[in-house]
Amino acid sequence: MARNDNRGRLPKAPDQRHAHKTRAKQNRDGQIPTRDQIVEYLDINPHNASKRDIAKAFGIRGDDRIILKALLKEMEDDGLINRTRKTYRRTAVLPSVTVIDIPKDTDPNYMIGHPDKWDDDDGERPGVLIVVAKDAKIVPGPGDRVLARVSPNEVPDGPAYLAKPMKILDAPRKSLIGVVRMVERGARLVPVERKGREMQIHAGDLNGAKDGDLVEVEQAVAGRAMVPKAKVVNVIGNPLSEKAVSLIALHNLEIPHKFPNSVIAESEAAKPADLTGREDWRHLPFVTIDPATAKDHDDAVYAQLDEDPANEGGFVVYVAIADVAHYVRPGSEMEREALLRGNSVYFPDRVVPMLPEKISNNLCSLIELQNRAALGLRMVFDSDGEKVSHSFHRTLIRSAAKLSYQQAQTAIDGHPDDKTQPLLEPILKPLFAAFTAMEQAQKKRGPLALDLPERKIILNDKGMVQDVHIPERLTAHRLIEEMMIQSNVCAAETLEKHKVPLLYRAHDAPSQQKMIGLKEALSSMELNFNPGDTVKPDHFNRILAMAEKSDNPHLVNEMILRSQAQAEYTHENYGHFGLNLRRYAHFTSPIRRYADLIVHRALIRALKLGNDGLPPETDSKLPMIGEQISMTERRAMAAERETTDRLLAYFLADQVGATFPGRIAGVIGAGLFVRLDKSGADGFIPAGTLGSDYFLHDEGQQALIGERTGERFRIGDQVEVRLVEAEPLAGSLRFEMLTTGEQVKPPRRSRGRSPVRKTTFGKRRNKR
Structure with a gap:
């Protein structure tokens, strides 16, 4: 049978897909709402949404209720909404880039797949129509698994989503993972998923697995009772052995964590860079300032007073960023693996790097007293911290010292150690003075000032939790952060000026719907929030400042955080709302982020700094690359969160x-x-x-x-x-x-709203 004959246009659904049609009747008197209007109503009223509530909201009476009932049934069949008893709600929303599984028995001319992962417990996975353009290079078929760009389907009576394939992926993993627990006869498999089922493992099917091992299994059923059985196909490791709890998240989320031999071989063949095609900046006493445990050093900084009399009181700030583009070339094995991974993943018990160790921890790391290739940036700031000018250079540097944040801060606070004492006057004091000026401009710019301290997990030698604490937020942290932000702005400005495509780090303003919910929540705390049509970070900062004087500033910080959009990598610039910047690109961490490598290559091409810049054929691929690495970033965040949850649950299990x-x-x-x-x-x-x-x-x-x-x-x-x-x-x-x-005053329960019956679970002690 031929592949999709409808490429380039939306295929029509077969006539038998819907037995009853209501569209012709819906506009009879203008009363019946559209699908979009119903979805919008459910978004705003998720707990006031029985059929009666919907009819009342849209003024539907009489026989029109029959039409509404049929419309709701169609929307439910198409996966747009779910119904629990008498209450309707919108189904969970798919992200813009999603892995789609296409069933083997689907019609090849009208392929409908389903999302690989679906978090909505109460509803079936929505249908996703695979749309293949006429000249598409990626043409999937029944049984394929694809990474696709997903958007809502606005065509009536069709699946909930449309998907444009970006890449055909390997077949879905058929096996499951769990932990082996030995019993008298054989073993049982304890699933790692919250809703997974235990399975039996015969002694002959253990494949060398021992009690406590994390394993990958094939599932089968046996006997009249159809008891689920498991056969071990791969022993992954023991999650209680040294630094191995993260193995569960790595396998659950299918994060690549072993480099292919071809990638390792390519990295081992790499040689240190020399001065060829570079400026010699080794006379500048750069320092790296990082966490004490850091093994890779992307960035180094140095600052001095500007000697230009026209810029009295100003500073020249130098930033050197590891020149990863010199080692990871377009089309190479390391390049393909870096794009697949998208970013490094940082767990409390391990790091899964984007690049092999020889590159990330050696040749590209700005190790003290070692010659290293770098993309250098020279920025000039006036006495008020406003940027006057900037320029990029391809350089060779030699870091004068590796410092931790605590070392640098302690020295500037008047207690230098043997290492920082000779660095204090010539290096550290000018750096902190430059930041003091830059901070003035930052405060004037007014980025979003959320106060959400992050906890740091301290592990013992077994990789399990020993302690948890909140690290102190130091001036040294803010110094490096602001210098990196300014460097990222310079990269975006330069590439826009030279009209070279790039990937922006964009962060949209909160949606109007989120603002309505936030306004209601803050109103219940007697905080007036009315930003109007154009919301700015300063609107939130004023509320945060007012909340600091209240009994519950944590609540306001949490509410505002939940109202924010998610940042992403995109070829389109819509600014960075949180930082209050019109243009912003990630440039400063190419060892651990693929987005930064793209920006480095774009700068090399724009400024003619070498023959290893961004290839012109990559320009058209930037939308796909942005979506891919935004997905890998979300995946990494989920893996880090899962691993932290497991470590803390182990930590508290005996309490x-x-x-x-x-x-x-x-x-x-x-x-x-x-x-x-x-x-x-x-x-x-x-x-x-x-x-x-x-x-x-x-x-x-x-x-x-x-x-x-x-x-x-x-x-x-x-x-x-x-x-x-x-x-x-x-x-x-x-x-x-x-x-x-x-x-508080007891609420009035709206008709149709179902309360949850409570049962006493032990007597609570009054703590107020």
């Missing part, structure tokens, strides 16, 4: 029954998410354990409120909880609430 202070970090109808103060571990309190009242979910207040008592639990509230259950493999914790909620 079941203990009590902990924490804050409510999230509220849904099913219960409360609580984050413990010291460890930062997240756990769940089911709504059914809160007491004997009916608790209603108030979306505007982000709270659960007792219908009879008015007892309220709201996001950001300080509470005390008891650990009831810990599941280390799944990384999940369950708590019991010990704190009595704040008393």
